[in-house]
Amino acid sequence: MEERVKILQEAVKDMPNVKVESFSGLLVDYARSREVRVVIRGLRAITDFEYELQNAQTNAKLSGGELDTIFLTTSLEYAYLSSSSVKEIASFNGDISMCVPDFVAKLVYQKFGFEKERGKVHEQQNRTVNRRN
Structure with a gap:
């Protein structure tokens, strides 16, 4: 996890409005602790959607409807990458x-x-x- 955080920090170092953090535990608990109301998730392919939708619905339920998820799709140029x-x-x-x-x-x-x-x-x-x- 630490290596990924460092890579992400390097990738966004020129974006002053972006902060990279890691956490353990439930996303809803982390979101509450940071007063986050919206989670943004990326989708590469339709196969990602089912998994991400299930997580979004679970998070909404666990948060009492206080946590929403927005899905962004990747451009076709990068859709094949993993x-x-x-x-x-x-x-x-x-x-x-x-x-x-x-x-x-x-x-x-x-x-x-x-x-x-x-x-x-x-x-x-x-x-x-x-x-x-």
């Missing part, structure tokens, strides 16, 4: 530059034993690549 597909591509030293920011690509490649330098990816010596992390 963290799993990005990791799979990177695990085979494939190009993920069109999927994630450069600083994220560097971190992902390093997890699989590759280094990204000057726009090129180089395999590190004496490293075993674990393709399923």
Whole structure:
């Protein structure tokens, strides 16, 4: 969780009105503690909708109707992307530059034993690549 928070903080560092926080427990409890009334969730595909709708309805019920959810759909350009597909591509030293920011690509490649330098990816010596992390 800590790594994802750091990545998100880096991604939004130039957005002064955005704050990245993590929490454990129920979303409704966190929302109450921060006086949040609306949650925004992203949808890539119709398959995401059923899961997210169920969560939204559960959160509305648990909050006594005080927490609403708004769904935003992604552009078609990114609808196919998932963290799993990005990791799979990177695990085979494939190009993920069109999927994630450069600083994220560097971190992902390093997890699989590759280094990204000057726009090129180089395999590190004496490293075993674990393709399923």
